[in-house]
Amino acid sequence: MGYSGGKTARQLESDTDEQVIDKMMRNFQAVFGANLPKPESYVNTRWSHDPYTQGSYSYYKTGSSQADRNALAEPVTNRLFFAGEATSLRHPATTHGAYLSGLREAENIKKIFC
Template sequence: LLVWENSLLGNLELQYIGYTPEEKGKFNYFLNTRNFSDFNALMTFAFGDYAAQTEQMTDSAIIEEILSHLKNIYGSDIPKPVHFLRTKWGQHPYTYGAYSYATNGSTSADFDTLAISVDNKLFFAGEHTSREYRGTVHGAYLSGIREADKIIDG
């Protein structure tokens, strides 16, 4: 997450910005938080093998990489952010960067299968059981509500 004092995009109301870098997974997607918050910030992501590489990089190296992409899109007049925040999910002891995704050959029904309770006594929640919002925090949250409702309804 990169935060600027002033809006980087001016009055543009873009929420999503796509970019095609030379290397796959290298900060190719930006989310403009200004559309739903008071923050002048862009969130971006590293994917796949490059995500693992970024965990070994310094903050300043990552900022420079991201700024080079933004300069390719918007020109060289891009200031450095005043704040920068990142996660290192690949080093987190409880996730190691993992989340579910549908591989070739899988269907949405597979996520429903993972949500089937055992003898109406053991219930499963988590983003991996959410057909609509798999791989997301809100998918995990909503699946918890879904399973709590099943328990309450008996």
């Protein structure tokens, strides 16, 4: 598995699958040697073109703060509740942050309705 970010990721997303594989193979062969075989199959994500992720998980933009994560987690009239990694202060950008935020909101719902 290989990750890329920033400008390189955007460039790779505009390449064909074959071009991406060629570039990745050159990097992997520099590490593992020229005899490394080509992959038999592959999945090439193009996350910045996915309208629901727009390329990434949450991050602190310049000028943002933990208050923004708290704002995202604010319920609406105690009827609509928000979980997800972006609402996690302690573990943003992680699967466990997303999971724990779900438990947090379940507890909040329980307090209100049970």
